[in-house]
Amino acid sequence: MSAEQAAPQRRGPWTGTRVLDLTGLSGAYGTRVWAALGADVICVEPPQGNPVRTMPPLAPGHSGPEASLWWAYYAASKRSVVLDLTDAEDVSALVRLIGTADVVLDDAPPATQETYRWLADSGEGGLGVAGIVERFPHVTWVSITPFGMTGPRRAWRSSNLIGWASCGLASTVGFPHGPPLAPGGEIGVLMHGASLYGVIGSMLALRSRDQAAANGGAAVGQTVDLSLQDFGIWLSPETGVPLYLDDQVPRPRAGNRRPITSPMGMYPASDGYVAMIAIQPAHWNAVAQWVHELTGNEGILDEIFVDIVVRREALEAVDAWVEELTTQFTKQELFVEGQRRRIPITPVNTVGDLRTDPHLEAVGWWRSEEHPVLGSYTVPGSPFNTDGDWWAWDRAPMLGEHTEEVLGELS
Amino acid sequence: MTGSTDRRPLDGVRVFEISIAVAAPCCGKILAHHGAEVFKVEARSYPDVARAFGSAWARDPELADVFCDTSPYVPEMSCGKRSVGFELKQPGGLEAAKRLLATCDVFLTNFAAPGIAELGLDYASVSELRPDIIYAGMTGFGVDPDKPYYPFRAFGPNQAPLVGWDALTGFPHEEPAGIPSIAPPDYMGGLHATLAILSALHERDQTGEGRFIDISQLETTVSFLGPYLVGQDLGVPEPFRNGNRVPWSAPAGIYPCAGGDVWVAVEVQSDEAWRALTGLAEWSEIDAHDDSGQPALSTYPHASLAERLANHDAIDVELSAWTARRSPQQAAAELQALGVAAYEVLDHRGVLVDPQVHDRRPYSIVPCPRLGRDLFVRDPLQMSATPPFVTRAGPNMGGDTTDVMAELGYADDEVTQMIESGDVFTDSRPELVLERPFDRWYESVGIAEFYDAEGNITGGGQ
Numbered sequence: 001m002s003a004e005q006a007a008p009q010r011r012g013p014w015t016g017t018r019v020l021d022l023t024g025l026s027g028a029y030g031t032r033v034w035a036a037l038g039a040d041v042i043c044v045e046p047p048q049g050n051p052v053r054t055m056p057p058l059a060p061g062h063s064g065p066e067a068s069l070w071w072a073y074y075a076a077s078k079r080s081v082v083l084d085l086t087d088a089e090d091v092s093a094l095v096r097l098i099g100t101a102d103v104v105l106d107d108a109p110p111a112t113q114e115t116y117r118w119l120a121d122s123g124e125g126g127l128g129v130a131g132i133v134e135r136f137p138h139v140t141w142v143s144i145t146p147f148g149m150t151g152p153r154r155a156w157r158s159s160n161l162i163g164w165a166s167c168g169l170a171s172t173v174g175f176p177h178g179p180p181l182a183p184g185g186e187i188g189v190l191m192h193g194a195s196l197y198g199v200i201g202s203m204l205a206l207r208s209r210d211q212a213a214a215n216g217g218a219a220v221g222q223t224v225d226l227s228l229q230d231f232g233i234w235l236s237p238e239t240g241v242p243l244y245l246d247d248q249v250p251r252p253r254a255g256n257r258r259p260i261t262s263p264m265g266m267y268p269a270s271d272g273y274v275a276m277i278a279i280q281p282a283h284w285n286a287v288a289q290w291v292h293e294l295t296g297n298e299g300i301l302d303e304i305f306v307d308i309v310v311r312r313e314a315l316e317a318v319d320a321w322v323e324e325l326t327t328q329f330t331k332q333e334l335f336v337e338g339q340r341r342r343i344p345i346t347p348v349n350t351v352g353d354l355r356t357d358p359h360l361e362a363v364g365w366w367r368s369e370e371h372p373v374l375g376s377y378t379v380p381g382s383p384f385n386t387d388g389d390w391w392a393w394d395r396a397p398m399l400g401e402h403t404e405e406v407l408g409e410l411s
Numbered sequence: 412m413t414g415s416t417d418r419r420p421l422d423g424v425r426v427f428e429i430s431i432a433v434a435a436p437c438c439g440k441i442l443a444h445h446g447a448e449v450f451k452v453e454a455r456s457y458p459d460v461a462r463a464f465g466s467a468w469a470r471d472p473e474l475a476d477v478f479c480d481t482s483p484y485v486p487e488m489s490c491g492k493r494s495v496g497f498e499l500k501q502p503g504g505l506e507a508a509k510r511l512l513a514t515c516d517v518f519l520t521n522f523a524a525p526g527i528a529e530l531g532l533d534y535a536s537v538s539e540l541r542p543d544i545i546y547a548g549m550t551g552f553g554v555d556p557d558k559p560y561y562p563f564r565a566f567g568p569n570q571a572p573l574v575g576w577d578a579l580t581g582f583p584h585e586e587p588a589g590i591p592s593i594a595p596p597d598y599m600g601g602l603h604a605t606l607a608i609l610s611a612l613h614e615r616d617q618t619g620e621g622r623f624i625d626i627s628q629l630e631t632t633v634s635f636l637g638p639y640l641v642g643q644d645l646g647v648p649e650p651f652r653n654g655n656r657v658p659w660s661a662p663a664g665i666y667p668c669a670g671g672d673v674w675v676a677v678e679v680q681s682d683e684a685w686r687a688l689t690g691l692a693e694w695s696e697i698d699a700h701d702d703s704g705q706p707a708l709s710t711y712p713h714a715s716l717a718e719r720l721a722n723h724d725a726i727d728v729e730l731s732a733w734t735a736r737r738s739p740q741q742a743a744a745e746l747q748a749l750g751v752a753a754y755e756v757l758d759h760r761g762v763l764v765d766p767q768v769h770d771r772r773p774y775s776i777v778p779c780p781r782l783g784r785d786l787f788v789r790d791p792l793q794m795s796a797t798p799p800f801v802t803r804a805g806p807n808m809g810g811d812t813t814d815v816m817a818e819l820g821y822a823d824d825e826v827t828q829m830i831e832s833g834d835v836f837t838d839s840r841p842e843l844v845l846e847r848p849f850d851r852w853y854e855s856v857g858i859a860e861f862y863d864a865e866g867n868i869t870g871g872g873q
Contacts, residue, residue, distance in 0.1 A: 244759030
């Protein structure tokens with residue numbers, strides 16, 4: 001199969017850049033974007049496949065290495081090479097493959113990365129990442145690990161959930177009566193963000209290398225150490241040390257409304273919830289006017305309620321008035337009419353809502369994809385647009401689909 | 412302190428940033444850490460909310476004119492940038508901005524598309540001034556006025572509900588908890604913008620051509636739902652919020668510990684980790700004390716993932732009984748020693764005293780014109796040859812106006828005249844240096860261990 005199928009026609013700004021992806025979930029989203037921007041992203045998988053291939057949801061009626069929709073989505077536009085690193089020939093192939101790469105992304109535990117025996121076993125050099133970058137100085141090696149390559153807890157295990165706990169953010173999410181929560185639940189927001197940062201680090205290292213070479217210097221890569229915990233801290237100023245040291249104000253879990261004023265937070269619609277924030281007087285006046293028009297409420301128009309402090313003191317009453325409005329419409333109706341009235345309001349969308357969202361439909365966001373095992377289905381389009389011909393989307397590779405092709409290129 | 416060399420990948424890249432809150436500013440912060448010269452163009456007539464927050468300790472009529480420099484969000488979002496006070500709604504201010512723009516490589520904004528067009532800073536106008544500009548516009552809903560949500564307002568805290576993250580945050584039997592107090596979608600937008608700008612710079616190195624980049628936050632953040640959106644066409648049931656549980660690990664959750672509102676996050680990621688957990692001696696004792704009627708965890712060392720998922724509630728009862736007898740630190744350490752992923756659920760103070768944070772030093776403390784020195788989260792990339800850093804916190808609002816105008820060729824008297832006419836402005840009382848409370852409060856809150864003997868923040872440093 002792979003011998004007959006030509007390598008995908010590459011285009012986009014990163015055509016000519018080769019990336020080896022040794023990661024699981026912590027590199028997947030970023031390298032997905034990079035691959036679609038033209039980079040030749042090669043997933044090096046063990047014979048049983050990348051662990052992402054086992055993650056539910058699976059396509060109904062399917063099992064085996066192609067069934068996971070995580071893989072189908074996150075491995076898009078990449079190539080798959082299977083190497084059995086207990087086999088000397090495959091180890092030697094991996095070493096040669098690394099030599100052809102510009103960047104390697106790896107999420108193995110720090111001690112593992114430090115003691116890779118591939119070069120030593122191939123008779124080509126020393127141990128671990130240090131040996132590899134010495135042997136192949138043009139290569140940049142990006143380590144994305146739970147707690148970084150250094151520090152007393154570097155060997156500790158982690159996950160998306162554990163990462164949110166370790167950076168402070170989970171402590172502020174949830175209801176006061178219940179436990180802290182991972183923001184976004186199982187979709188893996190922290191992992192995907194870290195993978196983007198890993199790719200940003202890769203691109204910066206490549207720029208540094210290429211600029212040096214253009215100025216007559218040596219084209220050398222570097223090692224990049226990115227920790228999930230550090231990344232989580234970067235995106236959590238709200239729960240970070242600088243804010244705490246400045247105001248000493250704890251930020252406990254407060255559920256889905258903020259007791260700062262009303263309306264602020266989630267309100268029930270006839271078919272779900274909407275999120276609304278009215279701090280500025282103009283926003284409040286628009287809300288009050290709408291409630292008045294709909295329910296005949298005269299009291300809500302009283303000028304004293306323009307003051308956010310008064311609304312905080314009368315929180316329950318104001319929330320109840322607002323709910324008299326919101327419960328009469330669907331969340332999409334509230335979104336469209338509320339936005340027309342210049343109120344910051346949005347629906348609390350579900351996955352199903354987004355799949356049928358009229359704006360995403362109107363901008364032609366969805367793409368259809370054909371997969372030899374899974375059939376055809378609709379997938380999200382590009383995460384951003386440009387006025388250039390940047391995106392080259394392709395389906396995810398089947399396990400080992402490009403082994404022969406890629407190893408053939410080596411010889 | 413900054414590695415073997417101060418050379419950085421974005422040396423020589425000039426960025427014109429006109430921005431608000433988080434999404435574009437956090438992108439500019441990354442670019443600044445990696446060597447770009449970032450000009451944050453600010454106006455008193457529409458100040459950035461990150462400035463408007465100020466600080467509670469600075470709510471003093473005497474400090475009203477410098478309140479905008481005191482918010483901790485200023486260094487968090489804009490450390491390393493130069494602040495230029497140009498009133499773009501004034502002809503002279505706009506003219507100065509255009510002169511600066513003509514010298515820049517990157518234009519970065521997260522102003523609403525209609526607003527930026529009104530200022531005459533849409534791509535068509537900007538690329539006339541600088542044909543090879545890389546123009547990154549971050550909007551809520553794109554730049555096409557004919558599309559349904561184009562005129563709608565995107566607002567940080569409303570983004571997570573819109574893009575499906577809030578509905579997935581919470582327990583199945585409750586309303587969604589959502590994430591109203593924090594703003595991950597804004598940061599994810601900023602990361603996409605950074606990746607796009609670096610890609611355009613890479614392309615421009617080869618072609619010499621600029622690029623228009625349209626980062627619509629809706630599409631950017633909905634992209635994280637990919638597998639579930641794909642599932643919609645294949646008959647996969649919609650995902651529903653499920654607390655901290657995930658379908659590929661069990662048990663997974665956040666469990667109560669001894670000592671009040673303190674918690675430990677636990678995720679058993681393999682059969683091997685599960686066997687190690689069930690081998691603990693304490694289970695029989697816990698079983699003797701609980702009234703669940705369920706046998707102890709230790710009875711099921713060979714339970715498969717599917718069996719553990721099916722019995723998650725019962726497992727949680729016993730695991731909670733075990734964690735409740737320990738501090739979060741103790742529980743996490745014992746579980747990690749077994750090979751089970753776990754961490755204490757840190758709050759602000761927990762982050763401050765965390766041993767791994769102390770070692771990794773994710774915070775920087777550097778000189779700041781208004782506050783003497785200031786503290787912020789540095790770039791998380793530890794790069795061996797080109798470590799990221801910035802040398803100045805702040806900036807003061809308008810603090811770099813006169814220097815930048817001089818570099819642009821304005822004569823001193825021209826600048827003076829434009830300040831008088833209100834076209835441009837500089838920072839208030841530049842000689843006034845305030846002190847952040849942490850400089851005198853740290854001992855009283857028991858965080859002295861964060862500092863070394865000289866009083867420097869040891870968790871910081873570049």
